[in-house]
Amino acid sequence: MQSLLWAVSSCRSLVNCQAIHALVIKSQFINNGFIGDRLVSIYTSLGFNDYARKMFDEIPDKDLVSWNSFISGFSKRGILALCLNAFQRMRNEADLKPNKVTLLSVISACTVDGALCEGKCFHGFGVKMGYMEEVKVANVLINMYGKLGMLDAAYVLFNTMKARSLVTWNSILALHAQHGHSDDVVGLFNLMRRAGVKPDQATMVALLQGCTELGVVKQATVVHACIFKCGFEGDMLVSTSLMSLYAKSGQLIAANVIFGELTKPDAVAWTSMLASYAMHGCGSEAIKLFENMVDGGIYPDHVTFTHLLSACSHAGLISEGRKYFEDMFRVYGVQPRIDHYSCMVDLLGRAGLLEDAVSLIRSMPMKPNVGVWGALLGACRIHNNVELGKEAADNLFLLNSSDHRNYIMLSNIYSASGQWKDASKIRSMMKGRRLVGDPGYSLFEHGNRVYQFVVGDQSHPNSDKIYAKLEEIVRKVHEAGLVRQTEFILHDVEEEVKIDMINKHSEKLALAFGLLVTNTSIPITIIKNLRICGDCHSVMKFVSLIEKRTIIVRDPKRFHHFANGMCSCKDYW
DNA sequence: GTAGGGTTAG
Known part of the structure; x- marks a missing residue:
């Protein structure tokens, strides 16, 4: 009987499972509830819901564990409807009281499915049943609220817990990291250490993710040292996160070194390296x-x-x-999947094959989402196609009317073709909906600090020197006869004003600062929250040549490496 | 307790 239990649990395929199932029937253990429970969870975990249901119905005396196996099977597959249905049946037909394991399953199914309402109900249920003292139940709820956009609710739960486990700390750290709250990650990690909780690899992964959001070069080295000290350097999960962090901080070579050190990289590790190259x-x-x-x-x-x-x-x-x-x-x-269609629309659209991109959208087997229309809109901006751009934007407004970037993009398409009236119409539409654009900024790390620059920034104590350096660059650019690309300033103003505006772009300020304070042997790394502007792109190329510097700029999607007057993107971006 | 997913990588 024990060996049969083992055999059932080790099934990894349907054929395998059916063979063991037959053996179970032959051995007359089929009426044994324990074996039935295992078969149910194996069938559901393999995705054979009908077999699972049939097997489940045949279990003679279904106890709480039988029902939990059934429910958790659907939960693992992320099928909320079946999960909820089983939960109801359990209470109505069997008159069984759900325990904490039942709750764990249904709540995590709500998390996967994005069902906040149902999740809240189960939270209430947990309170009523007195399960909130259970650390695992609280943890799964923290995770649910955090994943479904209610980080505050997650934090309240975390804060009111009497006892926290390592997993509790890891969960709250990971959630803050995923929401981009890097400072909170660092603060919570310090609290965790003070509480005497020993971190594990999940902690390291959350920390690394938090650093990625900071987007700075030095941070990666610091955490790397910490990981080394704690003995996590061989861990595949940690190494993969670390690799990704290095790549995102501009250090592609360092990422490649870590990848090379993995003895047996798995699909995730390979993909991470691939993503870094991309x-x-x-x-x-x-x-x-x-x-x-x-x-x-x-x-x-x-x-x-x-x-x-x-x-x-x-x-x-x-x-x-x-x-x-x-x-x-x-x-x-x-x-x-839909993301692959987005990539293809981006690939074709960027290359100017807008008609091909559109026909791909028309032939998609699923309804295009914001990613797909967004890719088309971006391509229309590059190739100044007003008509298609309007269509893409209209679809985007229908899907999500609160993303300011789409309004700005469309307005820019209008401005670029001189249709100032239409452009300002879109701007006022934005105002009417109370949407404000993200102010562009550039980050530059120096010493133990990260400096942030916005357009025309004068907040830096050495602002005078920065502007003096900037003037020097601009003068050299002018002397070299470099054509300024003011079409990237999309306002209906005089050319001179445009040049003045473009000269104070945040990435140019960060560049000037970088040239002032760093040694020529290291690259100047700048992180931007928006796409680099075309004029800044050519100025960076020029500066890399005359100052003999390597300049690395990261925008939200990719990197530009400037050296010897050229950019790694070969001006295709 | 027979043992039924608390967190964590691209």
Whole structure:
């Protein structure tokens, strides 16, 4: 009997499971509830809901564990409807009182499904049943609130807990990291240490994610040292996060070193390296890596393809992108998802093949989402296509009317083609809906600080020197006869005013500061919250040549490496 | 307790 239990639990495929199932029937243990419970969870976890239901119905004396196996099976698969249905049946048909395990399952199903209302109900249920003292129940609720956008509610729960476990701390850290609240991550981590809780690899992963949001170079080295000291350097999860952090801080080579040190990288690690190449615009390296991954017998999944396609898109590798998009299902059996369509629309649109992008959207088997229309809108901005841009924007407004970026993008498309009236109409529409754009800023790390610059910023104590350096750059640019690209200033103002505005862009200020305070041997790394402007892009190229400096700029999506008067993006971005 | 997912990587 014990060996049968083991055998059932070890099933990894349907055939396997059915064979054992037959054995169970033959051995007359089929009426044994314990074995039935296991078979139910295996069938659900493999996704064979009908087999699971049939097996479940055949269990003679269903106890709480039987019901929990059934419910948690659906929960694991993220099928909330079946989960809730089973929960109701359990109470109505069997008249059983759900215990904490039941609650854990249904609440995590709500988290996966984004069902905040139902989740709140179960929270209330937990309070009523007196389960809130259970650390695991509180943890799963913290996670639910945090994942569903109610970080405050999660924090209140965390704060009111009498006893917290390591997982509680890890959860609250991870949630703050995922919401981009880096300072809170650092603060909470210090509290955790003071509370005498010993961190594990999940803690490290959350910390690393928190640093990614800070987006600074030095942070990666500091946490790396901490990881090394704590003995987590061989951990695959930690290494993968670390790799990603280095890549996101502009240190592609460091990321590559960590990847190289992994003895047996899994699909996630390979994909992380691939994503790093994609982010840095290294299309052919990404493709080479992908081929090595496949040759090594590692199966690419849908995330791998998202990054592979985005790598092709960033590098303008149109035919390669088309080929991989076709191959992903035909050769690798990975069904294209909506994100892959977004990537393809981006790839085609960016290359100016707007008609191809549109026909791809029309032929999609699913309804296009904000990602797809957003990619088209972005392409229309690059290629100044008012008509298609309007269509994309209209669809975006229908799907989400509160994202200011779409209004700005459309307004810019109008301005770029001189349609100032339409542009200002969109601006006032934005005002009417009380939407304010993100002010653009650039970050630069120096010493132990991160400096933030906005357009025309004068808040830095050495502002005078920064502006003097900036003037010097502008003068050299002028002397070299470099054509200024004022079309990136989308206001209906005089040319002279435009030049003045463009000269004070946050990335230029950060660059001037970087030139003043750093040694020539290290690259100047600037982080932007918005896409780099075209004029700044050419000025950066020029400065990299005359000052003999490497300049690295990260925008929300990718990196530009400037050296010897050229950019790694080859002016394709 | 027979043991039924508390967090964490691209």
